[in-house]
Amino acid sequence: MEERRKIFYLLAFWLLFGSCARQDKTRLGPEITVGIEASPSSLDPRLARDAYAIQIMPLVFPGLFRIGADLEPEPDLADFFEQTDARTFVFHLRQGMKFSNGQELTSEDVKATLESLNAPGLNSPYLELAERIRKIEVLDRASLRLELKEPYAPLLVELNLGIIPAEQARKSGLRPEELSGAGAYRILRWVPGTELVLTRNEFRSGSKPYFERIVFRIIPEDLTRLMSLEKGEIQLLQSPIPVDELGRLKRHAGLAVKERPGLNYSYMGFNLRDPILSKRQVREAIAHALNRDELIHCLLKDSAVKVDTLLSPRHWAYEPLVKSYDYDPVLARKLLDEAGYPDPDGDGPGHRFKLSYKTSQNVQRLWIAQAIARELDAVGIEVEVRSLEWGTLFSDIQAGNFQIYTMSWVGVVEPDIFYTIFHSQSLPPQGANRGFYANPEIDALVAAGRMTQDRGARRIIYSRVQKILSEDLPYVSLWNSLDITVSDKRLLGFELGPAGEWSTLQEARWGL
Amino acid sequence: MRSYLVRRLLWFFPVLLGVSLLVFFFIHLIPGDPVMVMLGESARPAQVEALRARLHLDQPIHVQLMLFFSDLVRGKMVSIYFARPVGEVIAPRVLATLQLAFFSMLAAVLIALPLGIVSALKKNSWVDFSGRVFSLLGVSVPNFWLGPLLIIFFALKLGWLPVSGRGGLSHLVLPSLTLGMAMAGLLSRMSRASMLEVLSAPYLRSGRARGLSEWSVILRHALRNALIPILTVIGLQFGALLSGAFITETIFAWPGIGRLLINAIYTRDFPLVQACVLVIAASYLTVNLLVDLCYAWVDARVRLGRER
Numbered sequence: 087m088e089e090r091r092k093i094f095y096l097l098a099f100w101l102l103f104g105s106c107a108r109q110d111k112t113r114l115g116p117e118i119t120v121g122i123e124a125s126p127s128s129l130d131p132r133l134a135r136d137a138y139a140i141q142i143m144p145l146v147f148p149g150l151f152r153i154g155a156d157l158e159p160e161p162d163l164a165d166f167f168e169q170t171d172a173r174t175f176v177f178h179l180r181q182g183m184k185f186s187n188g189q190e191l192t193s194e195d196v197k198a199t200l201e202s203l204n205a206p207g208l209n210s211p212y213l214e215l216a217e218r219i220r221k222i223e224v225l226d227r228a229s230l231r232l233e234l235k236e237p238y239a240p241l242l243v244e245l246n247l248g249i250i251p252a253e254q255a256r257k258s259g260l261r262p263e264e265l266s267g268a269g270a271y272r273i274l275r276w277v278p279g280t281e282l283v284l285t286r287n288e289f290r291s292g293s294k295p296y297f298e299r300i301v302f303r304i305i306p307e308d309l310t311r312l313m314s315l316e317k318g319e320i321q322l323l324q325s326p327i328p329v330d331e332l333g334r335l336k337r338h339a340g341l342a343v344k345e346r347p348g349l350n351y352s353y354m355g356f357n358l359r360d361p362i363l364s365k366r367q368v369r370e371a372i373a374h375a376l377n378r379d380e381l382i383h384c385l386l387k388d389s390a391v392k393v394d395t396l397l398s399p400r401h402w403a404y405e406p407l408v409k410s411y412d413y414d415p416v417l418a419r420k421l422l423d424e425a426g427y428p429d430p431d432g433d434g435p436g437h438r439f440k441l442s443y444k445t446s447q448n449v450q451r452l453w454i455a456q457a458i459a460r461e462l463d464a465v466g467i468e469v470e471v472r473s474l475e476w477g478t479l480f481s482d483i484q485a486g487n488f489q490i491y492t493m494s495w496v497g498v499v500e501p502d503i504f505y506t507i508f509h510s511q512s513l514p515p516q517g518a519n520r521g522f523y524a525n526p527e528i529d530a531l532v533a534a535g536r537m538t539q540d541r542g543a544r545r546i547i548y549s550r551v552q553k554i555l556s557e558d559l560p561y562v563s564l565w566n567s568l569d570i571t572v573s574d575k576r577l578l579g580f581e582l583g584p585a586g587e588w589s590t591l592q593e594a595r596w597g598l
Numbered sequence: 599m600r601s602y603l604v605r606r607l608l609w610f611f612p613v614l615l616g617v618s619l620l621v622f623f624f625i626h627l628i629p630g631d632p633v634m635v636m637l638g639e640s641a642r643p644a645q646v647e648a649l650r651a652r653l654h655l656d657q658p659i660h661v662q663l664m665l666f667f668s669d670l671v672r673g674k675m676v677s678i679y680f681a682r683p684v685g686e687v688i689a690p691r692v693l694a695t696l697q698l699a700f701f702s703m704l705a706a707v708l709i710a711l712p713l714g715i716v717s718a719l720k721k722n723s724w725v726d727f728s729g730r731v732f733s734l735l736g737v738s739v740p741n742f743w744l745g746p747l748l749i750i751f752f753a754l755k756l757g758w759l760p761v762s763g764r765g766g767l768s769h770l771v772l773p774s775l776t777l778g779m780a781m782a783g784l785l786s787r788m789s790r791a792s793m794l795e796v797l798s799a800p801y802l803r804s805g806r807a808r809g810l811s812e813w814s815v816i817l818r819h820a821l822r823n824a825l826i827p828i829l830t831v832i833g834l835q836f837g838a839l840l841s842g843a844f845i846t847e848t849i850f851a852w853p854g855i856g857r858l859l860i861n862a863i864y865t866r867d868f869p870l871v872q873a874c875v876l877v878i879a880a881s882y883l884t885v886n887l888l889v890d891l892c893y894a895w896v897d898a899r900v901r902l903g904r905e906r
Binding site: 280 | 626629630631632634635637638641642643644645646648649652677680681682687690691745747750753754757760761762763764797848849850851853857858861863865866
C-alpha cells in the first residue's frame with residue numbers, strides 16, 4: 087500500500103512539474119517554423135487555389151511561369167517562349183530540371199499536367215484554363231506547342247500552375263507526400279489541420295537552400311500565433327495579425343516587422359436590382375458617408391491603405407485617376423434628397439430608408455460593419471447589420487439575397503478579374519457579378535482585355551474600365567490590407583514574393 | 599452485472615441510429631448550397647453537377663438517407679475537404695481530444711476533490727471561503743480569457759511551458775488547466791455540498807464511536823458515499839469536454855475533434871460532420887456507461903441489473 091502511494095505521489099509530481107523545463111529559445115538549426123492560420127485546401131497543385139496554397143506551392147511545385155515584381159508573369163520552369171500567333175505559344179523548358187523523385191522534367195509532364203485538369207472527378211478550379219486549350223503538342227523533350235481555342239491574355243499568369251510528373255498526373259487519389267514537384271522542396275509530411283513539413287529536394291540542380299526543412303504549423307488563433315513567435319516556437323508569420331499588437335511588435339527587440347501594400351482588396355458591394363440601390367445617387371451618397379480614413383486609423387490601426395480601385399497601386403494596370411469619394415456627409419445628405427429620399431424629420435430619429443448589411447462572423451469585419459452602420463445612420467440611412475456564418479453568407483451573396491455586403495478579393499493579380507466580377511454574363515454561378523451590374527461598354531472592354539495580348543493596349547483598356555466603374559459605383563472601394571510579416575530578427579534574405587508567395591524562403595538563412 | 603452491461607451495450611445501437619438520423623436531417627437544414635460553398639465561384643456547371651451526384655445531393659431525401667447509411671455501414675465515408683476516408687482523418691483527432699479531456703478531468707479532480715473535502719470539513723472558515731471563491735472563479739472565468747492568460751504567464755513570462763501545439767506532456771499542462779478549471783469549480787462545489795450532506799449522517803458518528811481514525815471516517819466512509827453525485831457530474835462533464843473543447847483547442851492549436859468538426863461545418867464537409875458527431879456521441883455513451891459501472895464499484899448498495 088505504501089509503495090503504491092509513493093508511486094502515485096511521484097507520478098503526480100512528475101505530471102505537474104516534470105515537463106516544466108524552461109524552453110530554449112535561442113537555438114536555431116537549419117530549419118524554420120512558420121505559423122499559418124489554416125491548412126491549404128489541398129496540396130495537389132491542380133486543386134489548390136486558396137491563399138495558403140499560393141504562398142506555399144511555389145516552394146514545391148513551380149509552374150512554367152511565376153508572378154514577377156510588377157505582377158506580370160515571368161518564366162520559371164519555362165526558359166523562354168515564342169508566340170507564333172494570337173492563339174499559339176511555343177514553350178521551351180529550362181534544361182536539367184528534376185522532380186523530387188529524381189525524374190527529369192520534360193514537356194510530356196507539362197502536357198500531362200495541363201490535360202489532367204479535365205479529368206473527370208478531379209474538380210479542378212483550373213478547369214476553365216483546360217477548356218480554353220485546343221491542343222498541346224510535344225515538340226521534343228524540352229519544348230511544346232500550346233494552341234488556344236481563342237486568344238486568352240491571362241494564359242501566362244495561369245501557367246504558374248505547378249507541374250507534376252506525367253504518371254502522377256494520370257493517377258488519381260495520390261497522397262500529397264507522393265506528389266513530386268520540381269521546386270526546391272518536397273512534401274515530407276502533411277497532417278491536415280496540424281502541420282506541413284517540407285524537406286529539401288535533393289535532386290534539384292544548383293545551390294541547395296539553407297533550410298533543410300520548413301515546417302508550417304497551423305495555429306488558427308491570431309494571438310496564439312503571435313505568442314508562439316515571441317516564445318521562439320515559430321520564427322515567421324504573416325498577416326492576419328491582431329492590429330492592436332502591431333505597435334508592440336515593432337518595438338520588440340527580437341522581431342522584425344515588414345509592411346507593404348498588399349493585393350487584398352476590401353469593398354462594399356451593392357445589389358443593383360434593389361430599387362433603392364439601383365439609383366447611382368444613393369450609392370454615391372453611401373460612398374461619401376463613409377469615413378474610410380477614420381475606419382483605417384481607428385479600427386485597422388493603419389494596417390491598410392485607402393484605395394479607389396480594385397487593382398493595387400503596385401499593379402502594372404493600376405489607374406490612379408479614377409473618381410474618388412471623400413468623406414462628405416453634407417454632400418451625402420444632399421444626394422439622398424435629390425434621389426427622392428428626404429430625411430423625414432431632420433436631425434430627429436426618423437430614417438430615409440432601411441438597408442440590410444450582411445457580413446461574416448469575423449470579429450474585425452463585424453466592428454467595421456457596426457462602424458459603417460453608424461456612419462450611414464448619421465446621414466439618415468438605417469442599417470441592420472446581419473452577421474452570418476461564412477457558408478450561409480456566401481450562399482446568400484451568390485443568390486443575390488442581400489442589399490449591401492462587405493467582402494475582400496484576395497491576391498488580385500490578373501486584371502481579367504474585371505470580367506469575372508463585372509461582365510453582365512458573369513452572374514453566379516457562372517461568375518462573380520453578384521450585384522447584377524450590367525454596362526455594355528464594360529462588357530466590351532473586359533472582353534477585349536481578355537483577348538488582347540499587348541500589355542500597353544491592355545493597360546489602356548483596364549484604365550478605362552477602372553474609370554467607368556468608379557463612376558458607376560457597383561462597389562465602394564474601401565482599402566487594400568498591408569501585407570505584414572513578422573519574423574525572428576535573425577532571419578535574413580526573406581521577402582514576400584510579389585503575389586505573397588514564400589518562395590524566397592529557399593534563399594533565406596539565419597544570420598548571427 | 600453482465601446482463602446489465604449487455605443491455606447497455608445493445609442500447610448503443612438505437613441511440614447512435616437516432617443521432618445519425620438527427621445529424622442527417624439537421625445538416626440538410628443548414629442554409630445555402632453546400633456544393634457551391636465547397637467549389638466556390640470558379641466552378642464550372644459540369645463540376646457542380648458531378649459533385650452534387652458524388653454527394654448524392656441530386657437524389658430524393660429518402661434515397662440520400664439510405665445511401666448515407668450504406669456508406670456508414672460499409673465504412674466508405676470519405677471527407678470531401680481532405681479527400682481521405684473519414685476514419686483516417688478522425689482517428690488522430692479523437693486520440694488528441696481524448697488525451698486532452700482525460701488530463702483536463704484529471705487536473706479538475708486533483709484540484710476539486712481535496713478543495714471540496716477541506717471546504718466541507720472546515721465549513722465557514724477562511725479555507726472554506728477561499729475554496730468557494732475559487733469555485734466561483736472557476737465556473738465564471740471563460741476559457742478564451744484564461745487560456746491566453748496562462749500562456750502569457752507560464753509560457754512567455756516564466757518560459758516554463760510551450761505556447762501551443764501537441765507534443766510531450768509539457769504541451770498538455772496549459773490546455774488541460776484551461777479546460778479543467780471550469781470543471782474544477784463545478785466539482786469542488788459539488789463535492790463540498792455532497793460531503794456536507796454525508797458528514798451529518800449518523801453512521802459516521804457510529805464509526806467514530808467504534809474508534810475509527812478521523813481519516814478513515816472521512817476518506818473510506820464519508821467520501822465514498824459522497825462520490826455518487828460527483829461521479830454523475832464527472833461523467834456528464836467528460837462528455838461535454840469531448841464536444842466542447844473547441845475553444846481551448848483553437849487557442850492552443852490542439853488538433854482535436856472539436857476544431858475538426860467546426861471546420862467541417864464551415865466547409866460543408868457533410869460526411870466528416872456526420873462522422874465527427876457520431877464519434878462524439880459514441881464517446882459520450884461510453885463514458886456514461888463507465889460512470890454507471892463505477893457506481894457499483896463505489897457503492898455496494900447499488901446492484902446494477904439485479905432484479906429483486
